[in-house]
Amino acid sequence: MVGLRVTSFRLLLWVPLLALLLGCRPASQTPASTATSAARGCTWIADREGKPGKLFLCGTIHILRESDYPLPAGYGIAYRNSSKLVLELPPGASEAPEFQSRLMELGQYPAGESLETSVKPELWKQFEAWAQRRNMTLSRLRNFRPWLAALVITSTEYAALGAKADKGADQHFEAMAKRDGKPGEGLETVELQLQLFTQLTPAMQEEMLAQTLEEVSTVSQEFEKMISAWKNGELAALHAMLTREAEKYPDLMKLFLTDRNHAWIDRLDAMLQRGENVMLLVGAGHLGGDTDGVLALLRQRGCRVRHVTEAPELVPGKP
Template sequence: MNRLPVVLAMLLPFLFSCGVEKQAEGTPESSLLWKIEKEGMTTDAYLYGTMHLINKEYFYFPEKLQNLVKKSDVLVMELGALPDYASAMSLMLLPEGESINDYFTEEQMELVYDFMESEMNMNKEAFDLAFGRMKPFIILQLVTSKQFSGETESFELSFTNLAKENEMEIIGLETVEQQLGFFDQIPQSGMGSMITQYFEEKDKMEEETEKLQKIYRAGNLDSLAVFMKETSQELLDFEDILLTNRNKAWIPEIEKIISEKNAFIAVGAAHLAGENGVIELLKKKGYTVQPILF
């Protein structure tokens, strides 16, 4: 099944009291929060798996978690800072002479126009003027955001605001150019079908997004990884591009940072699980990575 919009909220940050119960007491087998340790290591380091966009009812940002951030010297995230709107848009431009219409059939473009009219209050002429030269990825992000009903929250924004309030350094493991480049490696020929499937199966995708959030909030990374792969063939087809290669590239950067400073690391939860996840890659480097309650 082509469900990449469902899992996009776990993979890349968006370029634009919560009613949840505390975790059960005891020693967890899995968690969204992990402590990184190693013999001879003199700094404190924590690893947290985020969901880049999440409904407010599943957003859990307790005082214990906030205190761990505030006690750190540096906040490490996928991106050190989100670009301003103009810069982000410039990075999404198609090559000269290409149009977003080149990636959709006439019937698919009608679905896109209808979506923009109903969800964004933007008619066809306004869309062509604003997005005609943009990569299909911009539509993918808009579609993804509409799978969330009601008020949403952002862990990245919350962590960033907390770090700024406490005058902490913020380090990015990647640049915006790199992140957009990952999607440039996915054949654009199939992007139109991937996006327009949302319009054809909107209700089912919204149900899957709700289930994804529940699994995320439960904090079981293995279950999360299984669900994401079951609902997105693209995640299997392009796992090296979207997850594995990125995880491996982060490890040297993370090692350098945590050898020098107390660090709180927050990346998409999809990057933590599995044999090639950040947790196992750190263990292979000799670190002990333990789940902790928060």
């Protein structure tokens, strides 16, 4: 990929709503066994030494392939040692009947406007060519705002690689917790995440669509790099993928990433203060960073942060 820009491919590390765009639902079958892979995984523990309560901070990729399983062993350790799941969106969010209607309400132009007349002619031609290659019907797509068109491109391209929401790490553990009777809750709502996209200016939306179309040809290679870094717990590498050229788009980073990280911390710290053992599953892009990442913010609160595999007192993850 050419950089952060405002491409929706980058948002895969930030916003689980992206994984729900094509109406995907959590897998209904019994989930695959928990991690057995020797890879480290993006899994950390935050606690206060000598005090009860642990946050198992699990960075996720919201869309995965069957071949990306089993997950790294740290995820199994986190699941077995936690009594509750906390996700970005509440369990069952993708099944809410109002999701698709609200998405269309916010993501489409009103009568008399269209994508074709709202973006530069050359960008419309690029989008039209992409839709033809993917056998997509333009009659519906032409009503989409640029941000929704960009997210549809992203979902379609990842689906072509076999990557789907019902294989995502969040959905995997959501289904497992439902089977096991483990409670869960969300940090945000679908409405809040939808509203993030409506705050993008027309210029930012057009840039997002342009960059997404430009990066279509490299999706496969970049996805492999992302998965490799994620499985091996290379948080610095993931953060670098996310924030390349980020200084050019501070408003976007603030809106989609840092503001949300800061909004979560009081609630997460309160769980620790109550002595809870919680498995937190959020996009891997939220964890890294020297000052505004979730791990850094918890360190600033006085928490001890370790990789899960560096805590021998925990119950190992088992199939």
